[in-house]
Amino acid sequence: EVQLVESGGGLVQPGGSLRLSCAASGFTFSNYAMSWVRQAPGKGLEWVSTISGRGGSTYYADSVRGRFSISRDNSKNTLHLQMNSLRAEDTAMYYCAKASFTNNGWHDYWGQGTLVTVSS
């Protein structure tokens, strides 16, 4: 059974940093691209970032490029999102999601999410 468990969310001041993690199990982690997708309160889903299965390719939404960094540790089946220079508009539930292919594809499994609140 595929399981994705996020952690690391919390309350942070504007300009601060936070590191999210996602522990994966139930599938061969290195064979699939992984993504972070967020959802601001009362809003729709917004893609944030994706990393290829081996970690060689990373992709970012314009809204976070240069501030966020995605990475993965295939030896530990773990995905990370380093978030710097956080802004109020980054406040959202952050979901870890598994892609259907090694480098891209639709998302076929989702974690339960971790909440990030950026406020002074």
Place this chain on the structure above:
Amino acid sequence: QPVLTQSSSASASLGSSVKLTCSLSSGHSNYIIAWHQQQPGKAPRFLMKLEGSGSYNKGSGVPDRFSGSSSGADRYLTISNLQSEDETDYYCETWDSNTWVFGGGTKLTVL
């Protein structure tokens, strides 16, 4: 990059059928999309992947009441024999080389 357009809301009666639409932007009519369901306060759930041909593959445990179809740039999610638990939000998704896109979502009301 592609843009996905969904109606913000839809409604249908208990026990009836409803067809939700996701429209791909010009130049992207052959793209594969995915449908996701999101219950209030919960994570999204993958329902199916849907091709331009109308061929679809559902996720694990998705009831037979859910089906997909396509016509040109439009992708459809049909829910038959509507149940009260189907009243929630539905999102479509696609991707293009290095960008992923979600539609704005449709809130389905079961009358």
